[in-house]
Amino acid sequence: MDMDTLAAIADRVRQTHPLVQNITNFVVMNTTANALLSAGASPAMVHSADEVEEFAGLASALVINIGTLSSEWAAAMKLAVGVANKRPIPWVLDPVGIGATTYRTRLASDLAAMGPTVVRGNGSEIITLSGSVAAQGRGVDSLHGSETALDAARTLAARTGGVVAVTGESDYVTDGGRLIRIDGGHELMPQVTGLGCTATALIGAFCAVEEDRMAATTAALAVLAAAGRYAGSRAEGPGSLPALLFDALHKLDRDLLAGHAAISEV
Ligand SMILES: Nc1ncnc2c1ncn2[C@@H]1O[C@H](COP(=O)(O)OP(=O)(O)O)[C@@H](O)[C@H]1O
Numbered sequence: 437m438d439m440d441t442l443a444a445i446a447d448r449v450r451q452t453h454p455l456v457q458n459i460t461n462f463v464v465m466n467t468t469a470n471a472l473l474s475a476g477a478s479p480a481m482v483h484s485a486d487e488v489e490e491f492a493g494l495a496s497a498l499v500i501n502i503g504t505l506s507s508e509w510a511a512a513m514k515l516a517v518g519v520a521n522k523r524p525i526p527w528v529l530d531p532v533g534i535g536a537t538t539y540r541t542r543l544a545s546d547l548a549a550m551g552p553t554v555v556r557g558n559g560s561e562i563i564t565l566s567g568s569v570a571a572q573g574r575g576v577d578s579l580h581g582s583e584t585a586l587d588a589a590r591t592l593a594a595r596t597g598g599v600v601a602v603t604g605e606s607d608y609v610t611d612g613g614r615l616i617r618i619d620g621g622h623e624l625m626p627q628v629t630g631l632g633c634t635a636t637a638l639i640g641a642f643c644a645v646e647e648d649r650m651a652a653t654t655a656a657l658a659v660l661a662a663a664g665r666y667a668g669s670r671a672e673g674p675g676s677l678p679a680l681l682f683d684a685l686h687k688l689d690r691d692l693l694a695g696h697a698a699i700s701e702v
């Protein structure tokens with residue numbers, strides 16, 4: 437997978453403005469919408485059970501993020517996923533904070549059993565969702581480096597039949613067989629809430645324009661890694677990072693991508 441291929445996927449998002457439906461958490465709605473817009477996609481935060489199915493009939497991709505759950509939202513998520521699977525359109529699962537409570541763990545497992553096109557989580561979330569060990573994690577932040585979740589990621593991908601991405605200092609993407617590593621980003625990124633959710637939403641947008649889900653997921657994470665490194669090196673701290681990150685996503689081209697992110701097949 438070369439940078440030209442990945443940059444071409446990013447260009448396609450910019451040219452076609454895919455409509456991305458997000459059922460996501462209250463904390464990150466604004467950040468996620470701005471990141472999607474900066475990358476050229478068209479975000480819509482639509483979560484009421486009264487309209488999620490109709491909207492999923494129009495969207496080019498669906499993002500399901502369990503960050504701030506309630507039973508009403510959980511029901512709406514399952515309705516929207518039902519439409520996504522039937523059409524079909526790609527849908528991406530972010531199991532935010534799985535392991536923190538029994539309810540959250542059960543819902544994330546139910547959703548994973550519905551066949552997400554891609555699951556994206558941090559190390560602790562992917563380890564817990566894979567079910568290889570008892571619930572891990574303390575909240576929404578990871579206690580595990582991404583490299584410690586690689587076996588779990590492969591196991592989970594084999595079970596869902598889709599792609600699994602684990603993020604952290606390095607990001608990894610697997611379909612259960614191949615494993616791709618993405619380097620870039622910045623140490624300030626985990627100090628800003630919502631950048632994992634941003635990664636998940638970008639994966640949704642990129643899957644809307646690229647059938648090869650390994651390539652789409654790698655491209656989305658490489659774009660965020662490059663924009664994050666570029667923005668992080670110019671930021672004074674976590675306050676200014678989001679604004680600089682949106683600017684970097686907006687101006688990202690092949691050279692910025694190749695100069696600030698690295699891809700390798702592991
Ligand atoms: N130490 C780090 N150095 C560079 N990039 C990082 C680091 N930690 C996280 N990132 C990046 O921040 C984004 C969010 O990842 P992560 O923090 O793992 O998600 P979450 O917010 O869900 O825990 C990803 O693009 C990831 O590559």
Ligand SMILES: Cc1ncsc1CCOP(=O)(O)O
Nearest residue numbers: 461463503629630631632633
């Ligand atoms: C802090 C918080 N609490 C519930 S959802 C959420 C946001 C988590 O976002 P991310 O995992 O992208 O940092």
Ligand SMILES: [Mg+2]
Nearest residue numbers: 532576632633
């Ligand atoms: Mg997260």
